[in-house]
Amino acid sequence: MIDIHCHMLYGVDDGAKTIDESVGMLKIAHEQGIEAVILTPHLRHGMFSHPLDKIEEHYKKLKPYADECGIDLRLGTEYHVASDIVESFKSGRCHTLADSQYILTEYSSVSEFSFMLNMTKEVIFAGYIPVIAHVERYGCLVDDPDNVEELRGMGAFIQVNADAVLGIDGRGAKKYTRLLLKRGLVDFIASDSHGTKTRACNMKKCYDVVSKKYGKDYADKIMEINPSKIIYKRN
Template sequence: MKMFDIHSHILPGVDDGAADEAEAVAMAEMAAADGITHMIATPHTGDSRFDTASQPVLERVASLNRTLRRRSIGVEVLPGQEVRAGRRTLEDAAAGRLLTLGGSRYLLLELPSSMDERTAIELLHELRMVHMLPVIAHPERHKRLATDPEALQRLVEAGALAQVNAASLLGDNGRAIRRAVRAFVRRGLVHAVASDTHNTQRRPPGLAAAYNELAMLGGGALVRTLRDNARRIAHDLPVVQVAPAGPRLGWLSRRLSRRV
């Protein structure tokens, strides 16, 4: 089964991801060794530090794919962006200035902690009105959402999907963030897992270990659903909604949480 990584910073020299082509190639090699076959490049845009326009992304994706094919590395890179939600987001979306995930209807959206819930829900609604389906990037790293799963529940009910990071599942971002991810899983609020890889050292690509962790938490069916959802997002297909995990997961999660 092909493995899709829908959130990565593999494009060289555009944001805080790969520094150059050599590092991008090394990241692709690591991803291939982990079983990843497709990576969506999602450089930051609308960010105060990085505001990567769509055309350079398309050009660099094409260039990187040529290099990977020449080196026989079995990873295909697809275009996308990680869009920082703000005053320009809806205007840019309506004008076609934003890249969705692999050319689908799905838009990777990073919510700033300063954005209140009402404004976020209004933005989600307006994006859907212009035929975009928002995928909230790493809600476990959002200060409000990490401590209030019901707030994420309301955003999902308003039409959003949620993508969590592999590193968060594995505890690499701290115990509090790991607990937040588990709470989201218990409530059925996680629709996809991605690496959010930035480099080969501190934030390397990799999903297999995160899926193994999910298998311990929710079983093989959950893993198959989330893996397939990543593929569905890239191919512009409807995702499969995840049911709340129920008492068994709560018991197992509490047991596992005592080990971290």
């Protein structure tokens, strides 16, 4: 499996606090059969400042530990969408997912669908491919799953969290993500892990559930094949 969304990088957001915790998260990922991880520290104005120099420094320190675990470690960003999103990526202020054309976009739970549509169009027009993070958190999509289909039709990709599928994030999130899976509207499942205990990685459990309920081919597609297109530029 490949995890395209996690907060394993220490000391830069609300994820891992120390390099020891980051190493612990790497070991958990390895034990679950994860072969590659894209680190996605938050960038959110007024909450997470996204110190790029520190992010890149900590990444370089963590990478040898990932190599020891046999995990291909890459950089990305979880960008809380604002009007300067295109400029932020064009200027190099933050990393795209594994330095590809894909970017991980996050919204507020109360964002209006019209805003999500407009920003998705803007990102695509600028030459990027948006991956909309944890869609189970947005009221405008939960209230009408057809909106997810509309976003995909525009060229966006849809990511849900493993914990949501497993019911760890609540019954509502479980019901909704499984509806999306049943309809074939999920392109990626990621851990969105933040630590070794609280919000830990549960990708293996999720893979087993998805494989059993929706088929191994679909589980492989959204947890290995699609992510490989980002990280390894595979067709």
